[in-house]
Amino acid sequence: MRWFLIVLIVAGCSALPPQEALRQAKENSRRGRLDIAAELYEDAAEELKGAQREKALLSAADAYYEAGLWRKAFAVYQTLFDETADGKLKEKCLRRMFEIAAAFVEGRAEPSWLGVSVGWRRWGAERLAELAEKFPCLPQAQRAWILVGRYWLGEKDYREAEKWFGKVLREAADAEVRQAALFYLAECCIGQVRGVDYDVGLLEKARKFLRLYLARGGALTKKARERLAWVQEMLAKRELKIALFYINQGLQEASKPHLWYLVKEFPDTEAAKEGRRLLVEMSK
Numbered sequence: 152m153r154w155f156l157i158v159l160i161v162a163g164c165s166a167l168p169p170q171e172a173l174r175q176a177k178e179n180s181r182r183g184r185l186d187i188a189a190e191l192y193e194d195a196a197e198e199l200k201g202a203q204r205e206k207a208l209l210s211a212a213d214a215y216y217e218a219g220l221w222r223k224a225f226a227v228y229q230t231l232f233d234e235t236a237d238g239k240l241k242e243k244c245l246r247r248m249f250e251i252a253a254a255f256v257e258g259r260a261e262p263s264w265l266g267v268s269v270g271w272r273r274w275g276a277e278r279l280a281e282l283a284e285k286f287p288c289l290p291q292a293q294r295a296w297i298l299v300g301r302y303w304l305g306e307k308d309y310r311e312a313e314k315w316f317g318k319v320l321r322e323a324a325d326a327e328v329r330q331a332a333l334f335y336l337a338e339c340c341i342g343q344v345r346g347v348d349y350d351v352g353l354l355e356k357a358r359k360f361l362r363l364y365l366a367r368g369g370a371l372t373k374k375a376r377e378r379l380a381w382v383q384e385m386l387a388k389r390e391l392k393i394a395l396f397y398i399n400q401g402l403q404e405a406s407k408p409h410l411w412y413l414v415k416e417f418p419d420t421e422a423a424k425e426g427r428r429l430l431v432e433m434s435k
Contacts, residue, residue, distance in 0.1 A: 169198040176189075185215075189212075195207045208234075209240070212244075221260045225252070245282070255275025256275040257272075257298065279295045296318050296319045304339060304342070330368075331369065331371065336356075337360035340357035341353070347389040354382050365379065387417035391426055394410045403433055
């Protein structure tokens with residue numbers, strides 16, 4: 152009986168005249184029942200036209216937003232954006248859509264009842280990518296490119312991540328955003344490294360991006376220095392390995408160019424210490 156009554160009440164609400172739905176929506180909003188208010192505003196909007204419909208849709212979207220039901224808010228803001236001719240209203244809808252999508256990408260929106268957000272970050276990345284593709288000239292688009300790239304970097308889809316970070320380097324006007332892209336491009340290279348014997352090209356690319364980043368600095372300077380130290384140690388080990396191969400073959404002279412390059416190019420590495428020791432031994 153209880154569930155039957157609830158169904159009747161819900162059915163009754165959905166059939167309310169628009170003005171009554173608006174009245175009840177305002178009352179529920181005043182009482183802090185924002186999710187119910189949002190649904191009532193949506194119901195009213197279905198029966199309204201023109202400016203009244205736009206006002207009801209905006210109230211519904213804002214109520215969903217304030218209630219933390221951001222996916223529902225996104226859908227209503229999108230509907231309103233598509234329908235309205237009001238420039239300021241379009242601007243607000245776009246700003247909120249970018250904000251909501253970014254929150255999902257960063258894992259800040261709508262935890263489920265199990266506390267699991269599997270699939271939601273991807274939903275946010277896809278929405279954010281769509282917005283950034285449609286409105287590339289907006290300031291929010293540049294941050295969106297970085298966030299989408301970081302999402303795919305976290306998913307280990309390095310090709311997709313590189314596409315977005317490369318777009319930042321080519322098209323972003325914000326120097327700080329371009330700097331961040333250099334660091335994340337290096338991360339894409341490092342993430343693909345299987346070993347120095349196989350991926351010296353990736354290590355060299357990562358080194359180039361990190362040195363470019365550190366030339367100007369930024370918020371990721373500490374991490375960039377740590378990554379660069381690791382990359383240079385890997386490259387130094389490769390040179391030392393080649394030099395040791397020649398030494399073991401009795402070809403000391405052939406090893407020297409590699410040892411000289413090692414101590415000159417990677418002087419602060421452990422491999423360079425060994426390289427200097429070997430050169431001293433050979434000079435005796």
